[in-house]
Amino acid sequence: MANENSFDVVSKIDMQELNNALNQASREIETRFDFKGSKSSITLEKEELVVLSDDEFKLQNVLDILTSKMAKRGISLKNLDYGKVEPASGSLVRQKIKLRQGIDQEIAKKINIMIRDSKRKVTSQIQGDQVRVTGKSRDDLQAIIQLLKQADLPVELQFLNFR
Structure with a gap:
């Protein structure tokens, strides 16, 4: 495993x-005129x-504000899983947005197949909610990173521990 x-x-x-x-987003909702007297909020x-x-109209406006703030801060909107709009207490409406962390097995298998089909001299293996890619040539590894960046996958990918 030398030079891996x-x-x-x-x-x-x-x-x-x-x-x-x-x-x-919360600060903007508090100061905007169209939300005066509204009970709009975002909680984690x-x-x-x-x-x-x-x-529902104000809920959509709150979501627009939230997504614009997230995009400005570099958070990918691909990792959000929107639930359905449901009624809440006191004539309010609520929507839950699940945060996707990690790569699920189906997407990890798709990544493995893409790497194998690239014909590069690298190996990939699924390790829980991440995929480890190993190879002798750094150029091959960088080519795999470019391949995965250009792929249209339903989650945002980051590449860590390049060594």
Whole structure:
């Protein structure tokens, strides 16, 4: 295993940046004129966001504000899994947005197949919710990173521990 290089393919959300985006969105909702007297809010509960508002139109406006703040802070919207809009107490509506962390098995298998079909001299293996790619040539590993960046996958990928 001498001269073996490797990197990990992961999918994670930077929780600090998410908190910053939530704080910015909450501040904007508090100061905007069209939300005066509204009970609109965004809260983070474990691994999901809960958006609460007076009606579906205002809920959609809150989601627009949230997604714009997340995009400005570099958080991918691919890792959000929107639930359905449901009625909440006191004539309010609620929508839960699940945060996807990690690469599930189906997507990891798809990544493995893409790497194998690239005909590069690298190997890949699934390790829990990430994929480890190893090979002798750093150029091959960088080519795999470019291949995965250009692939249209349903999650945002990050590449860690390149050594």
